[in-house]
Amino acid sequence: MPLTENTLPTFPELIVRHMNSEHRIVIIGGGFGGLYAAKTLRHAPAHVTIIDRRNFHLFQPLLYQVATGGLSPGDIASPIRAVLKRHKNTRVLLGEVTTIDLARTLVHLADGVDVPFDSLIVSAGVSHDYFSHPEWATLAPGLKSVEDAIEIRRRIFVAFEKAEREEEPGPRQAWLTFVVVGGGPTGVELAGAIGEIANETLKRDFRVINPHDARICLVEGNDRVLSTYPPLLSNKAERSLRRLGVTVMTGALVTSVDPSGVTISSHGEAKRIESKTVLWAAGVRASSLGRLLVGSSSELLDRAGRIKVQPDLSVPGHPNVFVIGDLATYPHQSGQPLPGLAPVAMQQGRYVARLISRRLQGRPISKPFHYFDRGTMATIGRAAAVATIGPLRLWGYPAWLSWLFIHLMYLVEFDNRLLVLTQWAWNYFTRNRGARLITFEHRPDRPD
Amino acid sequence: MPLTENTLPTFPELIVRHMNSEHRIVIIGGGFGGLYAAKTLRHAPAHVTIIDRRNFHLFQPLLYQVATGGLSPGDIASPIRAVLKRHKNTRVLLGEVTTIDLARTLVHLADGVDVPFDSLIVSAGVSHDYFSHPEWATLAPGLKSVEDAIEIRRRIFVAFEKAEREEEPGPRQAWLTFVVVGGGPTGVELAGAIGEIANETLKRDFRVINPHDARICLVEGNDRVLSTYPPLLSNKAERSLRRLGVTVMTGALVTSVDPSGVTISSHGEAKRIESKTVLWAAGVRASSLGRLLVGSSSELLDRAGRIKVQPDLSVPGHPNVFVIGDLATYPHQSGQPLPGLAPVAMQQGRYVARLISRRLQGRPISKPFHYFDRGTMATIGRAAAVATIGPLRLWGYPAWLSWLFIHLMYLVEFDNRLLVLTQWAWNYFTRNRGARLITFEHRPDRPD
Numbered sequence: 013m014p015l016t017e018n019t020l021p022t023f024p025e026l027i028v029r030h031m032n033s034e035h036r037i038v039i040i041g042g043g044f045g046g047l048y049a050a051k052t053l054r055h056a057p058a059h060v061t062i063i064d065r066r067n068f069h070l071f072q073p074l075l076y077q078v079a080t081g082g083l084s085p086g087d088i089a090s091p092i093r094a095v096l097k098r099h100k101n102t103r104v105l106l107g108e109v110t111t112i113d114l115a116r117t118l119v120h121l122a123d124g125v126d127v128p129f130d131s132l133i134v135s136a137g138v139s140h141d142y143f144s145h146p147e148w149a150t151l152a153p154g155l156k157s158v159e160d161a162i163e164i165r166r167r168i169f170v171a172f173e174k175a176e177r178e179e180e181p182g183p184r185q186a187w188l189t190f191v192v193v194g195g196g197p198t199g200v201e202l203a204g205a206i207g208e209i210a211n212e213t214l215k216r217d218f219r220v221i222n223p224h225d226a227r228i229c230l231v232e233g234n235d236r237v238l239s240t241y242p243p244l245l246s247n248k249a250e251r252s253l254r255r256l257g258v259t260v261m262t263g264a265l266v267t268s269v270d271p272s273g274v275t276i277s278s279h280g281e282a283k284r285i286e287s288k289t290v291l292w293a294a295g296v297r298a299s300s301l302g303r304l305l306v307g308s309s310s311e312l313l314d315r316a317g318r319i320k321v322q323p324d325l326s327v328p329g330h331p332n333v334f335v336i337g338d339l340a341t342y343p344h345q346s347g348q349p350l351p352g353l354a355p356v357a358m359q360q361g362r363y364v365a366r367l368i369s370r371r372l373q374g375r376p377i378s379k380p381f382h383y384f385d386r387g388t389m390a391t392i393g394r395a396a397a398v399a400t401i402g403p404l405r406l407w408g409y410p411a412w413l414s415w416l417f418i419h420l421m422y423l424v425e426f427d428n429r430l431l432v433l434t435q436w437a438w439n440y441f442t443r444n445r446g447a448r449l450i451t452f453e454h455r456p457d458r459p460d
Numbered sequence: 461m462p463l464t465e466n467t468l469p470t471f472p473e474l475i476v477r478h479m480n481s482e483h484r485i486v487i488i489g490g491g492f493g494g495l496y497a498a499k500t501l502r503h504a505p506a507h508v509t510i511i512d513r514r515n516f517h518l519f520q521p522l523l524y525q526v527a528t529g530g531l532s533p534g535d536i537a538s539p540i541r542a543v544l545k546r547h548k549n550t551r552v553l554l555g556e557v558t559t560i561d562l563a564r565t566l567v568h569l570a571d572g573v574d575v576p577f578d579s580l581i582v583s584a585g586v587s588h589d590y591f592s593h594p595e596w597a598t599l600a601p602g603l604k605s606v607e608d609a610i611e612i613r614r615r616i617f618v619a620f621e622k623a624e625r626e627e628e629p630g631p632r633q634a635w636l637t638f639v640v641v642g643g644g645p646t647g648v649e650l651a652g653a654i655g656e657i658a659n660e661t662l663k664r665d666f667r668v669i670n671p672h673d674a675r676i677c678l679v680e681g682n683d684r685v686l687s688t689y690p691p692l693l694s695n696k697a698e699r700s701l702r703r704l705g706v707t708v709m710t711g712a713l714v715t716s717v718d719p720s721g722v723t724i725s726s727h728g729e730a731k732r733i734e735s736k737t738v739l740w741a742a743g744v745r746a747s748s749l750g751r752l753l754v755g756s757s758s759e760l761l762d763r764a765g766r767i768k769v770q771p772d773l774s775v776p777g778h779p780n781v782f783v784i785g786d787l788a789t790y791p792h793q794s795g796q797p798l799p800g801l802a803p804v805a806m807q808q809g810r811y812v813a814r815l816i817s818r819r820l821q822g823r824p825i826s827k828p829f830h831y832f833d834r835g836t837m838a839t840i841g842r843a844a845a846v847a848t849i850g851p852l853r854l855w856g857y858p859a860w861l862s863w864l865f866i867h868l869m870y871l872v873e874f875d876n877r878l879l880v881l882t883q884w885a886w887n888y889f890t891r892n893r894g895a896r897l898i899t900f901e902h903r904p905d906r907p908d
Contacts, residue, residue: 067898084532086895093665103667106621173554217541219551447534450515
C-alpha cells in the first residue's frame with residue numbers, strides 16, 4: 013500500500029495540528045546537503061521526508077581516519093533520526109530510491125512504497141569511478157562508505173601481518189608496498205596516514221619486519237598533487253608527504269591493476285609496482301539517480317554524470333526539483349564548477365530550503381545561489397596540513413591546527429566532537445591508533 | 461618452510477643477545493588469560509610466542525555495549541602487538557591453530573607453519589552453544605566477537621526501522637518484540653540495554669511508532685536470573701529490569717526458534733512469542749582446541765567440552781601444557797567450578813606465567829592455583845547494577861558506580877579508558893547512544 017497523504021493520520025495528532033500546510037518536501041540523501049536542507053526546514057510549514065539508505069549521517073571528511081585506525085565509525089557518524097528528532101514536521105525513511113517519477117511527482121522506493129512530493133531535493137552524492145574498469149573495484153577499494161573504510165583498514169593492517177610472516181624478500185616487499193591512486197585531498201590524506209602508521213604507530217610492533225621499510229606510492233595523473241589548490245600548497249603538501257616516507261609520483265596514470273600490483277604509465281614510460289595493497293582515490297561518478305532524473309543521454313549531464321543545474325539549483329524545466337551537493341555541477345563565480353566539498357553541499361542545502369520556505373510564504377527569492385568560499389584544507393599526517401582560508405595560504409602546523417579546529421566545529425553532534433577531540437589528543441601525544449582492528453563480515457558459523 | 465628455532469636469527473641481534481635461555485613458551489589466545497600470561501612473562505628468560513586469530517584483545521565484558529550502540533568496537537579493543545610492543549622476548553603471530561601435537565611438542569597453524577614449544581599455555585576460550593540446534597545460530601545470534609556485536613546492533617536498530625514502516629499491527633508488534641534467551645550476566649545486560657534504547661534513546665526518534673511500545677522478553681531456564689549470584693541480587697536485578705520494561709520469564713525453556721519468533725515451554729505449558737529479533741545469551745561450548753588436546757571422548761572434558769585441569773592448571777600427564785580461562789574447568793575453594801569470568805582467566809594467566817618462570821630459574825612452585833574472588837557484577841541499564849564485593853552485596857546506584865569504576869580500571873590500554881569514560885559520561889547525561897550504526901559487510905559493487 014503506497015504511503016500517501018491519506019495514510020498520514022498515523023502521525024501523532026499533535027503534529028498534524030501544528031501544520032499549516034500540506035506541502036510535501038522530499039529530500040533524497042542524508043549527507044551534508046540533504047541534512048542541512050532538513051535542518052533549515054525545521055520550522056517550514058510543510059511535511060518534510062528525508063530518505064536515506066543508511067540510518068546515519070557520515071562525516072565524510074574524516075572517513076580516512078577510520079580507514080587508517082585513528083577513529084571508529086561511531087565517532088564520525090550521527091543517526092539521522094537523532095539529529096532531526098526535534099523536527100516535528102520531519103520524518104526519516106530508511107529506504108532506497110529506485111525511480112523518480114517527475115510526471116506523477118513521486119519517488120519510488122525499492123520496497124514498493126511510493127512517496128509523493130510537491131518539492132524534491134536530490135542530494136544523492138557520488139561513488140567511485142574506475143574509468144571504465146569496473147573490475148578494479150575489488151582490487152583497489154575506494155573510500156566512500158563506512159564499509160569501505162573498514163575494508164581498507166583491514167587490508168592495510170593485514171598487509172603488515174602478512175609481511176611479518178613472509179620469508180621471501182620479494183613477496184614481503186610487495187606486502188609492504190602501498191599504492192594510493194589519486195592525489196586529491198583523499199589520496200593525500202590516506203597516503204600521509206599510511207606513512208604515519210609505518211613510521212610511528214607500528215614502530216615497535218613487529219619482530220621480523222621493520223615497518224619503516226614500507227613503501228608508499230601516491231600516483232597522480234596531474235603534474236602536482238592537490239591540483240585544485242594553489243601551486244604553493246601542492247608543493248608544501250608534497251614536501252610533507254616525502255617527510256612521511258611517501259613517494260609522490262605525478263604525471264603518472266594507472267594503466268592496469270591486478271592482484272599483485274599496478275602498472276603505471278609515467279611520461280610515456282610503463283612502470284610496474286608490485287603491491288598487495290592498492291587503494292583508489294581517483295575519480296568520482298555521480299549517483300545513478302542523476303540519470304533517473306534527466307535521462308541518460310541528456311546534455312544536462314556532465315562527463316561524470318553530474319546534473320547541470322539552474323542558477324537556483326533547480327533542474328531545467330522543473331522549478332520544484334532541486335539537485336545539490338556532489339550530484340550537481342554549478343559554475344562558480346570564478347567560472348570553474350564548484351568542487352565536491354562539504355561546505356558547498358551545506359550551503360546549497362540551506363539555500364534550497366530557504367527558497368522553498370519563502371515560496372510557501374508567498375515571498376519567493378530570485379537571487380541565484382552564491383557560494384561563500386571559506387577555504388579548503390587537506391591534512392598530511394600528525395601535524396601538517398595545507399589550507400586556504402580566504403586570501404590566506406597556510407601550511408605545516410598552523411594549517412593543521414585550523415584543520416583540526418574547523419573539522420571539530422562541524423562534527424554534527426556534540427558528543428562526537430568531544431570524543432573525537434579526546435581521541436585525537438591521545439593519538440597526537442602517543443602516536444597511537446587504537447582502532448586498528450582487523451574485522452570481517454559476520455559469519456554465525458564462525459566459532460569465535 | 462616451518463618456522464623453527466633455526467629461522468629465529470631474523471630476530472634483531474639485540475634481542476637474541478639479551479636472551480638467557482632458548483626455552484620456548486607458546487600462548488594460544490589473546491584474551492584475558494593469554495594476554496595476562498604474556499604480560500607476566502615480560503622479563504622471563506624465554507622466547508614467548510602468542511598466537512591469536514585476531515590482531516586485537518577484546519574487552520569482552522563491555523561487548524554488549526557495542527551490540528547496543530553505546531560504544532564503538534575500537535573503544536573496547538586493543539591491538540595485541542601494541543599491548544606487548546615493549547616485550548622484547550615476545551612475538552605476536554596472527555594465525556589460526558588447527559592441531560596441537562603434544563608428542564612432537566608443536567602447534568600447527570592453518571597456513572602450514574609449525575610453531576614448536578617447550579611450554580604451552582592454551583587460552584582459547586568458548587563459543588556459543590545452541591544445545592544441539594546449530595540451525596538456531598543464524599536465527600538467534602550470540603555475542604562473542606566484534607562481528608557478532610555489529611550484527612546484533614544491526615538487527616536491533618533495523619527492527620525499529622521496519623516497525624516504523626510496517627502498517628499491519630501484527631507484524632509491527634513482531635518487529636517491536638525482542639527476545640533475549642538466557643538470564644546470565646550477558647542476557648541481563650543485553651535486555652537492560654534494549655529496554656533503555658526503547659524507553660530513552662529512541663524516545664523522540666520515530667513518527668509512527670512509539671518505541672516505548674517495544675516488548676522485551678528475557679527467557680531464563682532457572683527459577684531466577686543471575687542464578688550464580690545470591691538470591692537477593694537476582695531479585696534486585698529482576699526489579700531493575702522490570703523498571704526498564706523488560707518482561708522476565710523464569711523457569712522457561714526455548715523449544716524452537718524460527719524466523720518469526722520462538723516457542724517456549726514454561727512450567728510445562730507451551731507459549732509462543734512472535735518476534736523478529738531473537739538474541740542468544742544461553743550456554744557456552746568450549747573451543748574445539750580442548751578436544752584437540754585431550755581427545756574427544758576423554759573423561760578429561762566436562763559436559764561443555766572444558767578441560768578438567770590439575771591443581772597447577774596443567775593437563776594431566778603433560779606438566780608443561782596448561783589450560784586457563786574459560787576453556788578450563790577448575791574446582792573453586794567452595795567446591796563449585798570457577799565461573800567463566802575475566803578475573804579468573806587473568807589470575808590463571810599470571811599464575812601459570814609465574815610457575816613457568818620459576819621453573820626456568822630452578823625454583824619451582826608447588827602451591828596450587830587459588831582464585832582470589834574480588835567479586836562479580838552485572839549492570840542493568842543506566843544507573844543500576846548488582847555486585848558482590850567480598851562479603852558485600854550492592855545494588856542500584858552504588859553497584860553501578862563500582863561496576864563503572866572496576867571496568868574502567870581494567871580496560872587494558874589507557875587511551876581506551878579515557879575514551880570510554882568520556883563516551884559514558886556523555887551517554888549518561890544525554891541518554892544517547894551515538895554508535896547506533898546499521899552497517900553491512902563490504903560489497904565493492906555497492907554504489908554508496
